[in-house]
Amino acid sequence: MIRFISMRLLAFVPTLLAISAVLFVAINVIPGGAAQASLGIKATPEAIARFNREHGLDRPLPEQYVAWLGKVLNGDFGKSLQSGTPVGPELLKRLSLTLELAVLAFIVANLIAVPLGCLAAYYHQRPADNAFIVLSTVMGALPNFWLATLLILLFTVTLKWLPPGGYVPIMEAPLQNLSLMIMPAISLGVVSSALLLRIMRTSMLEVTASDYIRTARAKGAGRGVVIWRHALRNALIPYLTVGGVEFSLLFGGVVIVENIFLLPGVGQLALIGITQRDYPLLLASVLLIAVVVLTANLIVDVIGAWLDPRRVRTVGIS
Amino acid sequence: MLAYIPWRRFALLSIGASVTMCLIIVALFAPLIAPFSPYEINVPERLQPPSAIHWLGTDELGRDTFSRTVFAARISIQVAAVAVGIGLIGGILVGLSSAYFGGAWDMIFMRNMDMLYAFPAMLLAIVIMAGLGTSMVNAMIAIGIIFIPGYARLSRATAQIVLRQQYIEAAFSIGMSTPRILFREILPNIATPMMVAGAIGFAYAVLVESALSFLGLGAQPPEPTWGEMINSGRGQMAAAPWLGIVPGAAIFISVLGFNLLGDGLRDFFDPHLRD
Numbered sequence: 404m405i406r407f408i409s410m411r412l413l414a415f416v417p418t419l420l421a422i423s424a425v426l427f428v429a430i431n432v433i434p435g436g437a438a439q440a441s442l443g444i445k446a447t448p449e450a451i452a453r454f455n456r457e458h459g460l461d462r463p464l465p466e467q468y469v470a471w472l473g474k475v476l477n478g479d480f481g482k483s484l485q486s487g488t489p490v491g492p493e494l495l496k497r498l499s500l501t502l503e504l505a506v507l508a509f510i511v512a513n514l515i516a517v518p519l520g521c522l523a524a525y526y527h528q529r530p531a532d533n534a535f536i537v538l539s540t541v542m543g544a545l546p547n548f549w550l551a552t553l554l555i556l557l558f559t560v561t562l563k564w565l566p567p568g569g570y571v572p573i574m575e576a577p578l579q580n581l582s583l584m585i586m587p588a589i590s591l592g593v594v595s596s597a598l599l600l601r602i603m604r605t606s607m608l609e610v611t612a613s614d615y616i617r618t619a620r621a622k623g624a625g626r627g628v629v630i631w632r633h634a635l636r637n638a639l640i641p642y643l644t645v646g647g648v649e650f651s652l653l654f655g656g657v658v659i660v661e662n663i664f665l666l667p668g669v670g671q672l673a674l675i676g677i678t679q680r681d682y683p684l685l686l687a688s689v690l691l692i693a694v695v696v697l698t699a700n701l702i703v704d705v706i707g708a709w710l711d712p713r714r715v716r717t718v719g720i721s
Numbered sequence: 722m723l724a725y726i727p728w729r730r731f732a733l734l735s736i737g738a739s740v741t742m743c744l745i746i747v748a749l750f751a752p753l754i755a756p757f758s759p760y761e762i763n764v765p766e767r768l769q770p771p772s773a774i775h776w777l778g779t780d781e782l783g784r785d786t787f788s789r790t791v792f793a794a795r796i797s798i799q800v801a802a803v804a805v806g807i808g809l810i811g812g813i814l815v816g817l818s819s820a821y822f823g824g825a826w827d828m829i830f831m832r833n834m835d836m837l838y839a840f841p842a843m844l845l846a847i848v849i850m851a852g853l854g855t856s857m858v859n860a861m862i863a864i865g866i867i868f869i870p871g872y873a874r875l876s877r878a879t880a881q882i883v884l885r886q887q888y889i890e891a892a893f894s895i896g897m898s899t900p901r902i903l904f905r906e907i908l909p910n911i912a913t914p915m916m917v918a919g920a921i922g923f924a925y926a927v928l929v930e931s932a933l934s935f936l937g938l939g940a941q942p943p944e945p946t947w948g949e950m951i952n953s954g955r956g957q958m959a960a961a962p963w964l965g966i967v968p969g970a971a972i973f974i975s976v977l978g979f980n981l982l983g984d985g986l987r988d989f990f991d992p993h994l995r996d
Contacts, residue, residue, distance in 0.1 A: 429845075429849050429851075430851055430852045431852065432852040544973050544977040549972060552965045553965070553969070556965060556966075560959050652842075653841075654841045655844045658844065659935065673844075673847070677847060677851040692841070700839060
């Protein structure tokens, strides 16, 4: 197990380095973009050249990358091109909100997927099973930003139950925080639950077809008891792997959902970075999300290996 | 042979193909179907509810929502088609060459693909758009690039199975050239799974294109796009809820149609289900 964790940790660093390089190149693929965005379309070539020189943007891309990486390793994410304030502290301030949103959305996804997936397996090849599969297909086709719009239309505009947006830290006012976070979490979580529901159903069907479940049934255990007490733990192993990937994918949606619900998170900062072409801001935001995503994958891998030691042996052999 | 196919089992394929066909027809014949120009501003008619003249109402500038929704289908289909094309060509080139040459080539390419695959695709598309700048063509490129890792993994895995077949050994033994083996022998035999993945990819491309235009990163106004229509409609939610509902429903139906088509094609080509 220790070897497994060590190997995963060793893979973490080069992956992060490679992702940072890809992001850096992708953002800086067109030279001069930041200067143009900062100085406006009427900026003279001299002003653009001066801006690029001041911010080190006139150097070759590999040189810029190495310089940026060196600073990042020392905890310096650079300064915003627009406001001139350090990016690092701003990011850390916003990270807790984004993490809270992702975790809440993941909880919503699991609250839908686990019970409905188990019920679909329980009612296998009966109308309820088909209904849950249709539901999963429908949820999978919903754009999260449209669902968010519909939720606002229903709960804010029509029923006036929930506020349209904004943020209060959970430590200051937990209930108000929940009322502000529930619609963003549902918008992200419902879409994520579509795949998870199917995985839960398939996984549960595979487990319930195994010998030990037949033995439990032969000994007189009811179907419900077998599903909830005997099969669920084993069915959760493949589910967990897909769940980890889905948790990572949630971070793709936070940029949009934070923007809709006026949540001052890392996603919103990334969007400000894009619209204002504030590259240090954008790069730092996306890199931070990459670290969170890779860490989440690492944790899921370790939990999966702990639940299913065969996985550790397979990695050892390969 | 087609007569032996139990068509009722392929209901998904039928529904998906019907929805997709409708969508393509709407996109192709948008100028004939739309009763008004999608760009025509008519301020006195602003925020009209659905009526006999404006079937799905009008927006804040008095433009016909139905016409804009119909024309937006064009952009979505165009972007999705080019993006999936870029993804398939890039993914197949990387996957085929990795499977064929193996060794260090395979390791370097596929580790890079795995790394990109682990990163949220939506976020990657946004980052690429930030670098390239906002436009419809750049949206096509950005979405195409995010498809490459997934298609590369799939084409590599299926090509590795094909490479173990006897007819490939025979092709090697008669001295067939590498490009000929790759594109005449292997490529046609991995076409089916790639086609299924392409159909499912189409659904995701429509979603990502809508998300990018929602954020203002896709095709720029006054071009009508479903994402941009939802975003501008959010401001009029109390007075004109249809502005948020209609384009979202169009995205939902399109994504559902392409997903069902992809699932249906997968079932259709699955020998277990056919037997």
